[in-house]
Amino acid sequence: MWQFIRQLFHKFGSPKWFYGIASKMMPWLLAIGLILLLAGLVWGLAFAPAERLQGNSYRIIFIHVPSAFLAQSIYIMMAVAAVVTLVWRMKLADLFVRAVAPVGAVLTFLALFTGAVWGKPTWGTWWVWDARLTSMLILLFLYFGVIVLMSAIADEKSSARGVAVLVLVGVVNIPIIKYSVEWWNTLHQPATFKLTEKPSMAPEMWVPLLFAVLGLYLLFGWLACLRMQTEILKRERRTRWVRDLAAAGGN
Amino acid sequence: MSEPMLKAVNLQCERGDRILFQGLDVSIVPGTVTRVEGPNGAGKTTLLRILAGLNDSYSGEVLWCGEPRAWHREAFHRNLLYIGHRPGIKPLLTPLENLRSLTSVRRPLSDESLCQALDGTGLHGYHHAQCRSLSAGQQRRVALARLLVSDEPLWILDEAFTALDYHGVAGLEQLLSDHAASGGAVVITTHHDLDLPGMHRLRLGAGEASHEL
Amino acid sequence: MNSEAPEMTLAAVRVPVWRAMAAIIRRDLRASLRQRQDLLNPLLFFFMVVTLFPLGVSPEVSFLQQAGTGILWVAALLSTLLSLDHLFRHDFDDGTLEQMMLQPQPLFLLVLAKSLAHWLLTGLPLVMLAPVLGIMLHLDGNSIGILCLTLLIGTPVLSLIGAIGAALTLGLRAGGVLLSLLIIPLYIPVLIFGTGTVAAASNGAPVGGYLALMMAFLVLAVTLAPFASAAALKISLSNS
Numbered sequence: 060m061w062q063f064i065r066q067l068f069h070k071f072g073s074p075k076w077f078y079g080i081a082s083k084m085m086p087w088l089l090a091i092g093l094i095l096l097l098a099g100l101v102w103g104l105a106f107a108p109a110e111r112l113q114g115n116s117y118r119i120i121f122i123h124v125p126s127a128f129l130a131q132s133i134y135i136m137m138a139v140a141a142v143v144t145l146v147w148r149m150k151l152a153d154l155f156v157r158a159v160a161p162v163g164a165v166l167t168f169l170a171l172f173t174g175a176v177w178g179k180p181t182w183g184t185w186w187v188w189d190a191r192l193t194s195m196l197i198l199l200f201l202y203f204g205v206i207v208l209m210s211a212i213a214d215e216k217s218s219a220r221g222v223a224v225l226v227l228v229g230v231v232n233i234p235i236i237k238y239s240v241e242w243w244n245t246l247h248q249p250a251t252f253k254l255t256e257k258p259s260m261a262p263e264m265w266v267p268l269l270f271a272v273l274g275l276y277l278l279f280g281w282l283a284c285l286r287m288q289t290e291i292l293k294r295e296r297r298t299r300w301v302r303d304l305a306a307a308g309g310n
Numbered sequence: 311m312s313e314p315m316l317k318a319v320n321l322q323c324e325r326g327d328r329i330l331f332q333g334l335d336v337s338i339v340p341g342t343v344t345r346v347e348g349p350n351g352a353g354k355t356t357l358l359r360i361l362a363g364l365n366d367s368y369s370g371e372v373l374w375c376g377e378p379r380a381w382h383r384e385a386f387h388r389n390l391l392y393i394g395h396r397p398g399i400k401p402l403l404t405p406l407e408n409l410r411s412l413t414s415v416r417r418p419l420s421d422e423s424l425c426q427a428l429d430g431t432g433l434h435g436y437h438h439a440q441c442r443s444l445s446a447g448q449q450r451r452v453a454l455a456r457l458l459v460s461d462e463p464l465w466i467l468d469e470a471f472t473a474l475d476y477h478g479v480a481g482l483e484q485l486l487s488d489h490a491a492s493g494g495a496v497v498i499t500t501h502h503d504l505d506l507p508g509m510h511r512l513r514l515g516a517g518e519a520s521h522e523l
Numbered sequence: 524m525n526s527e528a529p530e531m532t533l534a535a536v537r538v539p540v541w542r543a544m545a546a547i548i549r550r551d552l553r554a555s556l557r558q559r560q561d562l563l564n565p566l567l568f569f570f571m572v573v574t575l576f577p578l579g580v581s582p583e584v585s586f587l588q589q590a591g592t593g594i595l596w597v598a599a600l601l602s603t604l605l606s607l608d609h610l611f612r613h614d615f616d617d618g619t620l621e622q623m624m625l626q627p628q629p630l631f632l633l634v635l636a637k638s639l640a641h642w643l644l645t646g647l648p649l650v651m652l653a654p655v656l657g658i659m660l661h662l663d664g665n666s667i668g669i670l671c672l673t674l675l676i677g678t679p680v681l682s683l684i685g686a687i688g689a690a691l692t693l694g695l696r697a698g699g700v701l702l703s704l705l706i707i708p709l710y711i712p713v714l715i716f717g718t719g720t721v722a723a724a725s726n727g728a729p730v731g732g733y734l735a736l737m738m739a740f741l742v743l744a745v746t747l748a749p750f751a752s753a754a755a756l757k758i759s760l761s762n763s
Contacts, residue, residue: 145754200708207704211695214326216367217762221691224755225705228687231747232709235740239712246719297327364621365761388534388627396618402554411550415543415626417536440557461534493532 072149074291075300081284088281096274099125103267110264116180119173121268125275127170127195133163133279134198137205138230141223151287153219154294156226157209158286162279164202171195190244194237201229215294313376314339315389315464315495316361321370323356330356331514334370340463343486343496343506348514354499355395355468357514361497362392362466388416391462395469397453401442405433405452408441412456419459427458432477447473454478457485463494471502540628544636547623551640554613561609565602565645566652572598573656584661591660592670592721599649599674600681600710606645607685607706608699610637611756615693624760631749634756638686638749639679646678669724673717676737680713683748690755694762713740 103121110117137159143152174192175185186192208225212218295301314337322332330353338344338361346354359365361372363379363386372379374386399408409424428437431451441449450473457465465486471479479502486496487506498504555562576594577587587594614620614637623633653674657667688706692698720733 197708197711200704204705204708207701208691211692211697211701214367214762217758220758221755224687224751224758225691228709228751232712235712236708239715243715243719246722362625364624366757367761384627384629385533387625388537390625392621392625394618394621396616396621398618398622400550400554400613400617400619402557403550407550407553411546412622414546415538415628417534418538418542461536463533 072147072151074150074154074295075298077151078288078291081288085281085284088277088284092274092277092279092281094274095270096278099267099270099272099274103264103271107263107267108261113181116177119177121271123170123173123177124268125272126166126173127191128272129275129279130163130167130170130195130198133159133166134201134226134230134233137163137226141226141230144219144223145227150219153223154287154290155283156205156219156222158290159279159283160202160205160209162282162286164199164206167195167199167202171199188244190241193244194240197236197240198233201233205229314373315375316379317373317376318361319371319373321357321360321368321372323353323360323365323368325353325356334514336361336512338464338495338497340493340495341490342508342510343490343498344510344512345504346497346499346512346514352514354514358392358466358468358497358499359394362390362394363387364392364394389462390464390466391456391460392466393453393456393468393470397450399441399449399452402440404438404440405444405455406437408452409455409459413459417461423459424455427455428452430458431455431481445473447475447478450474451478454482454485457482457489460489465489465494465496465498467496467498469500470498471500471504538628540632543626543628544632544639547633547636548640548643551637552643555644562644562648565606566648568605569598569602569649569652570656572601573660577660587660588662591657591662592666592718594660595653595656595670596674596677596714596717599653599678600714602649603645603678603681603685604703604706604710606641607682607689607702610641610686610689611693612689612698615760620756621760624756630756631753634686634690634752635683635745635749638682638752641686642679642682646674646682650674650678663725666721666725669721669730672734673720673737676734676741677713677717680737680740680744681710683744683752684709684713686752687748687755690752690759693756693759713737716740 100121104118107118109115137156140152140155143149144156171192174189174195178187179185205222205225209218209222212221292301292304316336316338318334318336321334321336323330334357336344336357346357348354356365360368363372363383374382379386398412399405400411403411405428406421406424409428410419410421413419413424425437428434431454433448433451433455436444436448441452444452454470470482474482483504483506486498489496490506490508573594576590580586580590611620614623623637624630626633650671653671654667657670662670685702685706688702688709691705692702695701716733716737720730720737723733724730
C-alpha cells in the first residue's frame with residue numbers, strides 16, 4: 060500500500076508529466092476563468108442593484124472579496140503543499156509553493172488596497188485598524204517572510220524544506236493571529252466600527268460575486284501552472300526532454 | 311568477514327547542478343579502517359556527513375546493522391562518534407568542561423578518567439585553561455581525547471590529523487589501529503599520508519560537470 | 524587485518540534525556556557567564572529603546588501611563604529578537620551544534636533545552652529589569668505586577684518561537700534582518716495578549732482568564748515549536 064502511494068507520488072511528482080498535463084489544462088483554465096470573472100465583474104459593477112445604505116461604493120466588494128478569499132486560501136494550499144514537500148519530498152509541491160507565494164502576496168495587497176479604497180467613501184479615512192484588515196496585513200507579512208526566505212536559501216533542497224517548515228509554522232499561527240486580532244479589536248474599538256460588515260445580500264449581488272470568485276480561482280490555477288512550467292524549464296534545462304522541447308521550437 | 315555495521319547502498323548526492331557521486335556503495339565492517347580519498351570537492355566531507363546522519367539530502371539507502379538507519383536513530387547515534395571539521399569545542403569552556411559536556415550525554419564518566427584522557431593527548435597542565443587560549447592543534451587534541459574514553463564502535467573522523475604535530479599524528483595512528491583491532495570501525499578523511507596495514511580505501515572521483523537524465 | 528573477524532560490541536549505556544537537557548543548559552549558562560557582555564547587551568538595548576519614547580514622543584505622565592505597557596512589551600520583544608541570532612550561531616560555528624544533532628536523545632527535547640537556556644539568559648533578565656522601567660514610565664504598582672507576570676509567561680514563548688527563525692536562518696548571510704522578518708508576525712498574538720491583559724487590569728477587569736490564555740500559548744509553544752526548530756536545524760545543517 061505504502062509502496063503504491065510512493066509510486067503514485069513519483070509519477071505525479073514528475074515535472075515532465077506535470078508539464079504535459081498543465082499544457083493541456085491551461086487554455087481551459089484561462090478561457091473559462093476569464094469568462095466567469097468578466098461576467099461577474101460586468102454584472103456586479105454595472106448591472107447589480109445599488110446597496111441600500113452604501114450606494115454604489117459597495118461595488119468594490121466584487122474585487123475585494125474574491126481577492127481576500129483567494130489570498131487566504133492560497134496560504135492554506137501552500138501549507139498542504141508544504142506537508143507534501145516535507146513528507147514525500149515531492150519537487151512539484153515545492154514548485155507550487157514557489158510559484159504561488161508571490162501571487163498570494165499580490166492578492167493580499169489587492170484586498171488591503173481595495174479595503175482601504177472602500178473605507179474612504181464609507182468612513183472618510185483610508186485606513187482603519189479593523190480586525191479583518193489588520194489580519195490581512197499580518198497575512199501579507201507572512202507572505203513576505205516566505206518570499207524572503209525562498210530567495211535567501213541558495214540550495215534548492217534546503218530551500219524547499221526550510222520554506223515548507225516556515226509555511227507550516229505560519230499556518231498554525233493564522234487562527235491564533237485572527238483570534239487575537241479580533242480580541243484586540245474589541246478591546247480598543249467600539250464594536251459598531253466595522254469596515255467589512257457584510258451588506259445584506261440580494262441574489263442579484265451574490266451571484267455575480269460567486270462568478271467573480273470562481274473565475275479568479277480558475278485564473279489563479281492558470282497562473283500557477285504557467286509559473287510552475289517556467290520554473291520547471293529553468294530547473295530541468297539540462298535534461299533531454301527540455302532540450303527536445305526547445306529544439307522543437309517550444310510549445 | 312563479519313556483517314557490516316554500517317552500509318550505504320546506491321548513494322547519490324548532488325550539489326547544485328553537479329553530481330558528487332552516484333551508485334556509490336559503502337560497507338563499513340567491524341575491525342577495519344576505511345580511508346575516503348579524492349581531490350578537493352570530490353565530496354569526501356559530504357559522504358562522511360551522510361554516513362554520520364548529518365546530511366540527509368541524498369538518495370539511496372543507509373543501513374545500520376542491516377536495517378534502515380532511520381528506524382534506529384538513537385541507537386545509531388549511541389554507537390557513533392563523529393568529529394568534524396569543526397570539532398565541537400566551545401572556546402569559552404576549559405578542555406575538561408568541554409570533554410565532560412561532550413561525554414556526559416553519551417556515557418557519564420568520572421573527572422578522573424576524563425583528566426587521564428586529556429593527559430593522554432598531551433594536554434597535561436591545560437585542563438583548566440579556557441580553550442580559546444589554546445592553539446588549533448591543542449583544541450583538536452581536546453576533541454580527540456574523546457577517542458580515548460570512547461565506547462562507540464563506529465568512529466567517523468573528518469580531517470582528523472589537521473593541525474596535529476608529529477607526536478600527535480603517531481599517537482592517533484596507533485589509536486585507530488587499536489580501535490580496529492578491538493572490533494571497532496573507523497571512517498576517516500585526511501590529507502596526511504596515512505597508511506595502516508589492512509586499511510580500506512574508498513576513492514571518490516572529481517564528479518562530472520553535467521548530467522543527463 | 525586479523526584473520527579472525529573481531530566481534531563488534533555495541534554501546535549500551537543510555538543517558539536519560541532530562542540529564543542530557545540539563546547538561547546543555549548548564550553548558551550554555553557557564554559559557555555565557557564567562558562572556559558577560561553578551562548577556563548585558565540585550566538589557567542595555569531594552570533600557571535604551573524604552574528611553575527613546577519619553578524623549579521622542581512625550582514625557583507627560585498621562586501619555587506614559589497609557590503607553591507604558593506597550594512600550595515595555597515592544598522593547599522586550601525587540602531585545603529578544605536581537606539576541607536570537609546568537610541562539611545557534613556560536614554552536615554552529617564551533618561544531619557543538621553538529622554534536623548536539625548526533626546525541627542519542629530526541630532532538631526536539633534538546634532544542635527545547637537550548638530555548639530554555641536562551642530564556643534564562645535573556646528573557647528572565649528582561650522580566651527582572653521591567654519593574655524599574657515601569658516605575659520610570661509612571662505605571663502604577665498593580666499594572667507593573669501584572670506586566671511582569673505577562674512578561675514572565677510571554678518571554679519564554681518569544682524564545683521558543685524565535686528558535687524556529689534562528690534555526691531557519693542559520694548559516695545565511697542576511698541572518699539578522701531576515702530572522703526578524705520571519706518572526707515578527709508570529710510574535711503578534713503574544714504582544715496583543717501581553718499588553719491587552721495589563722490594559723484590562725487597569726480597567727478593573729479580572730485578568731485570570733487572559734493569563735490562562737497566555738499560559739495556553741506557552742503550553743502550545745513548548746509542545747510545538749521545538750519540533751519545528753528541530754526540523755529547521757536538520758535542514759540548515761544538512762547543507763553546511
